[in-house]
Amino acid sequence: MRRMIPKRWVLSIMGLFGGMNLASLRLNLSSAIVEMVTASPRGLVEKVHQNASEYHPEFSWNANQQGLALGSYFYGYAVSQVFAAWSGRKCGRARVIGIYSLTASILTMLIPVLLREHFGIFIAARLLIGALSGSYSPLMHGMWGVWSPVEERGKHVSLMSMGYNSAAALVLVVSGYLAEKYGWEYPFYCTGAVGFIWSVIWIFVIYESPKEHPGITEDEIKLIDASVGKEIDTNRERKVKWMDIFKSTRVWCVIIVSFLEHMPTYIIILLPTYVQSTFELGVKESSFLSCIPLIARALADFTLGWLVDWIISKGYRTSKVRKGVYFTGNILAAIALISLTQATGSVVATISCYSFQASTSAVTAAGFKASVIDMAPGFSGVVFAVSNTAGSLMGFITPQYAGILRVANIKDQVMGWDVLFLTGSVLYAVSAVCFMLFGPVDVEKWAKRRSDQGESGQSESTRLVTKN
Known part of the structure; x- marks a missing residue:
């Protein structure tokens, strides 16, 4: 009988490609903007023999507009993360990641249409893409709290980070090539399409917790439970004690x-x-x-x-x-x-x-x-x-x-x-x-199970676990 990949490693592999998807949605504009707004003298010389219209940039943005275009994603990214973590606890982290990523990918493919409609609509779309993408990291960390044994967390988190950094290098090169060869629209079309495919796969193969996964083995569930520990509360329906966290x-x-x-x-x-x-x-x-x-x-x-x-x-x-x-x-x-x-x-x-x-x-x-x-x-x-x-x-x-x-x-x-x-x-x-x-x-x-704490705080058994 063929041995199946453990489901937590399926999540990790999807997390790797999710990090790559996040990087591509963030950085596609960084390369495309060169063809959208400016044209280097060398580029003009190369294109002058092809078609005179090719070396005229489509948009005339000043420095402030270029800065706003590049920075709008990060404004959305920065302000959305706490809300994303809250929505993940309410609606399910896996579901929220899939829906948010799918929406961000569709918006990315629509960027050329929205930009030609109005600069303000384009900025709003980039803000929203940043906000939707900002959900990924906090929600993935929440999922690893449920899915990852302690002794594997370094691998899983590092794979996600590796996906982002490797894609960042790849996107800078590939998006620049696509923009120069085929037009500035293509970095958005391609990165959006890849993100769309990843989101659909994620929605169908990833589950909220090990116990909710229909294809997971009992051995894997026991391995995760034994490592995470029964004294730790991983129930996302439990209310967040903000005062305890910030104290x-x-x-x-x-x-x-x-x-x-x-x-x-x-x-x-x-x-x-x-x-x-x-x-x-x-x-x-x-x-x-x-x-x-x-x-x-x-x-x-x-x-x-x-x-x-x-x-x-x-x-x-x-x-x-x-x-x-x-x-x-x-x-x-x-x-x-x-x-x-x-x-x-x-x-x-x-x-x-x-x-x-x-x-x-x-x-x-x-x-x-x-x-x-x-x-x-x-x-x-x-x-x-x-x-x-x-x-x-x-x-x-x-x-x-x-x-x-x-x-x-x-x-x-x-x-x-x-x-x-x-x-x-x-x-x-x-x-x-x-x-x-x-x-x-x-x-x-405050992250312990409520049942393991008495009215005055932690039980004796929990205090012993904490000390050790």
């Missing part, structure tokens, strides 16, 4: 660390600008070089997820392993950013430092993000949504901060970049120390 020191540590670490992580989105301004390379060369750190991070996500889970399987305490790898990775990433200040004379050294920073900071998935599931498996989607909302704010702050530094150091652009890198290295170090000292240790009291 938790550990939760506030997760929120602060997420906010701090996102700033140096977002520095990587400025790599094409940095390479262009420092080494005077073309757009294509800069885009290609920008893919290398993303590929390096994708490979690191895969490797570190397995490594962390392997260490935990040897009997080491989960919280100590996650804190140890996160601290080590962030300190190494801080050193990489400091090294960037000395690498301005070589593009090879610059890309190497960026790649090392991206690789070492990949410990976020198996270290930091997985710990959110450890501390509150049944409420991990809610906690992650709050912390990731805080982190997403850096998506707006980091580019603006970089712009302020470059303007302030207009006569010495290198100095502006150096201050940005040094700021990022400090925030990496602070977040590493903060997480080491105040990060999650055990399952939080």
